[in-house]
Amino acid sequence: MRLLKDRRAGDSVERGGAVVTGAGQGLGREIAIRLALDGFTVHVTDVDGARAAAVAYEIEQLSPGHYGRPCSAFASTLDVRDAAACRAAAASTVERTGTLEVWVNNAGVFYTGPVWDVTPEQRQLMFEVNAHGTINGSLAALETMRPATHGHVVNIASLAGLVGVPGEGLYSATKHAVLGFSISALGDLRAAGFRHINISCVCPDGMWTPMLYDKLEDPHASLSFSGALLKPEDVAERVLDVVHKPRAVTALPAWRGVQVRLLDQLPGLSVRLMPAILQISRWQQAAIARRRHGTTAPPHS
Numbered sequence: 292m293r294l295l296k297d298r299r300a301g302d303s304v305e306r307g308g309a310v311v312t313g314a315g316q317g318l319g320r321e322i323a324i325r326l327a328l329d330g331f332t333v334h335v336t337d338v339d340g341a342r343a344a345a346v347a348y349e350i351e352q353l354s355p356g357h358y359g360r361p362c363s364a365f366a367s368t369l370d371v372r373d374a375a376a377c378r379a380a381a382a383s384t385v386e387r388t389g390t391l392e393v394w395v396n397n398a399g400v401f402y403t404g405p406v407w408d409v410t411p412e413q414r415q416l417m418f419e420v421n422a423h424g425t426i427n428g429s430l431a432a433l434e435t436m437r438p439a440t441h442g443h444v445v446n447i448a449s450l451a452g453l454v455g456v457p458g459e460g461l462y463s464a465t466k467h468a469v470l471g472f473s474i475s476a477l478g479d480l481r482a483a484g485f486r487h488i489n490i491s492c493v494c495p496d497g498m499w500t501p502m503l504y505d506k507l508e509d510p511h512a513s514l515s516f517s518g519a520l521l522k523p524e525d526v527a528e529r530v531l532d533v534v535h536k537p538r539a540v541t542a543l544p545a546w547r548g549v550q551v552r553l554l555d556q557l558p559g560l561s562v563r564l565m566p567a568i569l570q571i572s573r574w575q576q577a578a579i580a581r582r583r584h585g586t587t588a589p590p591h592s
C-alpha cells in the first residue's frame with residue numbers, strides 16, 4: 292500500500308470518529324484504511340457485514356499507525372437504504388468515539404444498458420442505494436453534526452453525475468441526484484448559518500474495483516473505460532485530501548472533469564459526437580480486456 296503523503300507527517304492527533312459506507316471492498320475499503328492511518332477511528336460499514344468486519348480487522352492489524360498511534364476501527368452491517376439504520380450508525384459512532392467528524396457516503400451499485408433495458412428492479416436498487424442511500428447517510432450525519440456545529444459529509448458521486456452517459460443512463464441519473472442534493476444541502480447549511488459543516492462531492496472516472504470487474508466485455512459500460520482507468524488507492528488519497536480541504540465538487544482526474552463539463556454544456560454536439568466517442572471507448576475497453584488476461588489484477592501496467 293502506498294504511504295500517506297509526507298505533508299501529513301507529524302499529525303499524530305486523534306481525529307475522532309468517521310463512518311464509511313460500502314467499505315467492505317473497492318474504494319470504500321481504501322478510504323477506510325487511509326482515514327484510519329490519518330488518525331480517525333473508523334466505523335467500517337457495509338451491507339455485507341462480514342466484509343466490513345474483515346476490513347476493520349485489517350485496519351487494526353496496521354497498528355501502530357504511520358504517525359505512532361495505533362489504527363482504530365470497528366465494523367457493523369449497514370444497509371444505506373434504511374434511514375433509521377443510518378441514524379443508528381451515526382449514534383453508535385458517537386458512542387464509541389465521542390464525536391462524528393466525517394461521514395463518507397460511498398456505497399453504490401451499477402447496472403448498465405440502454406435506459407429501456409434496465410429492469411425496474413435494477414433501476415429501483417440504483418436509486419435506493421446510490422441516491423436515497425446517500426441522502427439517508429447525509430441526513431443521519433447532519434442530525435449529529437448540526438448540534439455539534441461542525442463535521443464533513445463526503446459523497447462519492449461519479450463523472451456520470453456531471454454529464455449524461457449512454458449505456459449508463461440510469462446510474463448517471465442517480466449520480467446527478469447525488470450532486471443536486473449535495474450542493475443544495477450545502478447551500479441550506481450556509482443559509483442556516485452553519486459555517487463549519489461541509490458537504491463535498493468526489494466524482495471519479497472509471498476505477499478498477501469489483502464494480503467493473505465483470506464489465507470489461509459489456510459494450511454498454513465502455514464509457515467507464517474511455518478515460519484514465521483509476522486505481523482506487525489513488526482515488527482514496529484524493530478523498531483524504533478533500534476530507535482535509537472541503538470542496539463542493541472534485542472531478543478525478545481534473546482534465547476529465549473539464550472534458551465532461553464541456554460536453555454537458557453542449558448537449559446537442561455531444562449527442563452528435565457520441566457514436567464516434569463510443570467507438571473509441573469500445574476500442575479502449577477491448578485493449579484493457581486484452582491486457583487483463585483473465586485476472587483481476589489492475590490492468591494499468
Ligand SMILES: NC(=O)c1ccc[n+]([C@@H]2O[C@H](COP(=O)([O-])OP(=O)(O)OC[C@H]3O[C@@H](n4cnc5c(N)ncnc54)[C@H](O)[C@@H]3O)[C@@H](O)[C@H]2O)c1
Pocket residue numbers: 312313314315316317318319336337338339369370371372396397398399400401420424447448449450494495496497498499500501502503515
Ligand atoms: N468503480 C468505478 O468505476 C466507479 C467510478 C465512479 C464512481 N464510483 C462510485 O464509487 C463508489 C464505490 O464503488 P466501488 O467501485 O468501490 O464499487 P464496489 O462494488 O467495489 O463496492 C461497493 C460497495 O458498496 C456496498 N453496497 C452495495 N449496496 C449497499 C447497500 N445497500 N448498503 C451498504 N453498502 C452497500 C457493496 O457491498 C460494496 O462493498 C460507488 O458509489 C460508485 O458508484 C465507482
